[in-house]
Amino acid sequence: MSAAETLDRDLLRRFPLPDHPEESSKEDRGRLLVIAGSRELPGAAYLAGIAALRAGAGKLQIATARSIAVQLGVAVPEARVIGHEETEEGCVDPGSIGPIVEWAKAAQAVMIGCGLQHGPPLEKLLDALLDCGADLPLVLDAAVLGCLAPRAETLRAWSGGAVMLPHAGEMARLLGCAREEVEADPGAAARRAAATYGAVAVVKGPFTHIVAPDGRAFRFKGGGVGLATSGSGDTLAGIVGGLCARGADPLAAALWGVYVHGEAGRILTERVGRIGFLAREILALIPGILQSA
Template sequence: MNLVTAAEMRRLEQEAAALGVSAAELMQRAGREVADKLAALLEPAAGKRVIVLVGPGNNGGDGLVAARHLKTAGALTDIYLLSPRGSDDIVLREAVTAGLSPLEARYDVGFERLRAALEEADVVLDAVFGTGLGRSISGAPAAALALVEEARNRRPEMTVVALDLPSGLDADTGAIDPSAVRADFTITLGYAKRGFFLFPGAGYTGEILVADIGLPEGSGAGLNTEVLDEHLILDLLPDRPADAHKGTFGKVLVAAGSPEYAGAAVLACQAAGRAGAGLVTLAAGKSLYPVLASRLTETTHLILPETADGGPAPGAAELIAGRLKEFSAAVIGPGLGQSPSAAAFTRALLAALSRPENRASGFAAVLDADALNILSAESDWWLKVDFPAVLTPHPGEMARLAGLAVPRVQSDRIELARRCAGLWRQVVVLKGAHTVIASSDGRAALAPNANPALATAGTGDVLAGIIGGLLAQGLAPFDAARAGVYIHAMAAESVRAALGDCGAVASDLLGHIPRSFKALKEHDHAACH
C-alpha cells in the first residue's frame, strides 16, 4: 500500500486530468466505489438506514454520488447538507433526480431533524471535509459532528464510516481537529494518506479500505512511501536451499551486554539465530561469560578483556577487529552501557569497521541502543560511520542523534526519518507505533501495526537481532530493515493474541520469530494453490 500526502494526491488528480480523466469522472468513480464498499460492509445494504453528512467541497460531492448509489442498492439513505450547494451542482441534481430529498442544516432549527435521523441510523457516512481542509472546523459542521459522537455514545451499534478520511484529520501529519469523530472504517480514495499512520490520527481511522477511483495505470510510480505488507516482505525473504550449511546463512557478530544489561545480549543473539543466521558470535566481557553462556547454548563467544568496573578494556576493539572478516553482519550496542570504557570501545570498533580492509565484502551492521547514544555525544557523528549500517533509534535516541526535542521528532516521524537517512547516508529505523524505515535514497516504509505489547524493555534488542540475522543472510540494509520490522511486528501480534496487551516480555517474542517466517511462507504457498 502506497501512502500519499495531500499535495501528492492533488498532483495525481492533475496528472489524470492531463491524460483525459476529468475531476468529474474521478468523483463519479469515487462515489460509486465508496457506495460499493459500504454496501459490502452492511451485508446486505437493503433496508439499512444511512445518513450522509455532506460538506461544501469535493468530499461532499463524493458523498452525494455515494448516497445515490446506496439508494440504488436498497439502503434507506438520507442526505444532510451542512452548507448550501449551488443550484448548478451536478451531483446534487443527480441525487435529487434519483429520488433523494436532502435535509439542509440552515433550515433545521436546533438540528432536530439530524438528531432524529441519528437515532435511527445504522451508518453515518462522514463526507464533510477531505484533504483540502485548512482551517478549524466550526459552525454547523462542528455541531453535526458533535451530535454524531453523542449518538454513537448512546448507540454503540451505529457505525461511522469516513469518506477518504475522518473530517478534521490532517492527511500529512495525523493532527486532529477537536471536532473529529473516530471512524469505524475509512474508505480512502486512490491511496491511503500518511496521516493515517501517525498519531493521534492513527487512532481515528478504524479499518482502512482503499477505493480505486480510476487513476490512470502507473500514476503512482513516483510515490516513495509505503506500508509494509506480507506480499512485499515475501519477496524480500532470503532463500533457504536444501543443500545449505551454516555458512550459507551468514555469521553475525553481536557486541553487546554489560554487567547492568546482560539480558540485552541474550535477546539480540537469540533473535539473530531465530531470524535464520547460520552462526551467532557474542563479543562480551570475561565476567559475563558464565552467565551468558548458560543462556546462549547455540552462540559462540569472543571473550573480551575487561576493566575493573566490568567495561571493555583497551584492546578489546582491536581483538574484534582482527576477526571482523569472518562475519557478514554485526549488531553493536544493545546493553553496552555508556561508561567511559564502553564509549572508548564503541568508538574504536566503529573506526575499525570504517576501514574497508577490515570487513568482508557485503558486510553491514545494526547500530542500536548505547552505540547510538555514544555516537550522539560527538559532533558530525555520522561521518564516523563509514560502512553500511541500519540505525535503530527509539524517539529519545533519535532526538539525541538529530539534536531535536522528542516532541519535534514525533511531530513528523516520516519526513524526519527520511531527511536524517539522507544526511547520515544510512538506513534509519525510527521505532515506535507504526515504526518508520527510511533509506538514504528517499524511500520510506511504515509498519502496519501499533502494538502496545511492544512497549516493554528488550523488544528493541530483539528487533536489532532480527535485522542483524537478515543482514547476515545477504539482504541489503533497507530490505533487512523492512523485513525485520515486519517479522518483529508479526511476532508481537502473535504474543498479543496469546497474552493480551499487558504483561508480555521481550523474550516472549523469540519463539514467534520463526513461526512468523513459517506463516508468511505457508500463506504464500496456499495462495499459489
Template sequence: MAPSRATALTEATLARWPLPHPGNDADKESRGRVLVVAGSGETPGAALLAGTAALRTGAGKLTIAAPRCIAQGLALAIPESRVIALPETRGGGFDARGCEALAPLAESTSAVVLGPGMRDEKRSAAFVRRLLALFRDSAIVIDAVAMAVVRDGAFDQPVLLTPHAGEMAHLSGLAKDAVVEDPLLVAREAARRWNACIVQKGATTFIVQPDGRAWRFDGGSPGLATSGSGDMLAGLIGGFAARGLPLVRAAGWGVLMHARAGDALAGRFGPLGYLARELAAEVPALIESIGQR
C-alpha cells in the same frame, strides 16, 4: 526530492523481498554468520536477546562478544553461540583494545549487531569506531549507545541505526517533541546526513534510506513497548541481513516479524505482559507463513 509519504510495509512487501534460499542441501555456513557485540554488567540479557533473535531468523552461526564480567554466563545461557570475552572500560563499556580479539572474524562475518545493552557511551566510542573500520564488508546494525558514533560524521559503509524518539533527539540535537511531531521528516534528514538506513521506532515505525525512500508500519502493538523488545528487533534485523538481505529489506523483515510475533503472543497472553524473550520463538513459523524458509 524525496516523496512526501512513505510506502506501507506489509506481508506483500516481504513477498517482493524474498529471503535468499540456501537450498535443501546447504549447511549452516551458507545461511550467514552474525556477530552480536552487546551487553554490560547491568544488562547482560541484551546480548542474549539479540543473539537468540538472530538465530531464530535462520542465520547459520552466531558469535557473541561481551564484557568479560558476563561472558561465561552468556556462554551457558545460549550454548548455540561462541562467546568472546572482551575487556571493559571503568564505566562498564567496551574497551577499544578488545577489537584485536574480533579482527580475525571480519572476513567471515556477514552481519554485526552492535550496541544492545552497551554502557559508557563516551569511552565505548573508540571501540565502535575501530570495530566499524574492521568490519567494512559486513552489514552493520547499530543500536542503543553505540549510535553515538554518528557524531563522527557520515558513514562510508552499509550501516543501519535503530533509534526511538528519545534516542533520535539525543543524536540529532532536536527536542523530543520535534521528533514525535514529524518522525518521518526527522528520519529522512538523519538518513541523508549520516548516509545510513534509519529504523525510526515508535507506535508507527518508519524505515528510511539515505535517498529518502521510506516505508511505514502502523501495526505495532502496545505490548511491544517492553524491556528488551528493541534488543530483539536489532537481532532480527541482523539475522535477516546475515541471510543475505540488503539492510533496508532486512529491516522490513525484522520490523514486521517483530510486530507479528507480538500479535501472536497478545492472542495467547493478552495485549500487555508478555516478555520480550518470548518473541523470538514465534519467528520461524511466521517466516513459514509467508512461504519463506
C-alpha cells in the same frame, strides 16, 4: 519526495529474503557477530543473539564482557561467546578492541550496541570498526547510537550499508533536535537521518517508519503497545542482524525485521494480553512468522 508505502505482506514480496535450499549448510546462512551486553545488562546480548538465530543466521558469535561470558555461553549454547576485558565502569577495555574488530572482519554482518555502556571506550571501538575496511552490513542500536552524530560522514562512507534502530529519544540525539520534534513527525525524522547518515533509518513507535538512504519510505502499523517493553528493541536488532547475516541487504532486513517483530507483538497480544508479555516470548514466534509471510 515520495509518500511512505505501507509495510505489509504484499510489500515484502518485493523484497525477498535469500533462499536456502535443503542441501545448504550453516555456512551458507552466514556468521553474525553480536557486540553486546555488559555486567549490568547481560540479557540484551542473550535476546539479540537468540533472535538472530531464530531469524536464520547460520552461526552466532557474541563479543561480550568477560564477567558474563561463561554464563551467557551456558544460556546460549549455540553461540561462540568471546569474552573481552572491561573497564571499572563496565565498558569495553581499549586493549580488547583489536581482537573484536578482527572477529568482525571475518563475519557476514555485525550487530552492535545492545546492553553496552556509554563512554569513550565504546567510541574508540566504533571508530576502529568503521575504519577496518570490511564490507558487510552493520546493525546499530542502543548505546552505539549515541556515538554516531560526530561520525556521520564516516558512516556514509561505510560500503556494506547500515541499519539504525533508534526510538524517538535516540533519534532526537542523532539529529540534534527535541524529542517532541521527532514524535510530531517521525517519518520526516527518519528521512533526515537516512540522508544524514547514509543508512536505513528506523524510528520505532506506534507507527514504525523505515527510510532508505535513497529516500524510499515505508510505514508499519502493528504490534501494539505491549512491544514497548524492556528487551523488545534487542530482539528487533537481533532479527535484523540475523537476516543481514543470511545475505539480506540492509533495507530488506529492516523491513522484514520490523514486520516480524510487529507480527509477534500482535500474536502475543491475542495470546497473553495487550500489556505484560515479555520480550523473550517474541523469540519462539520468529521462524513461523518468517515462514508464513
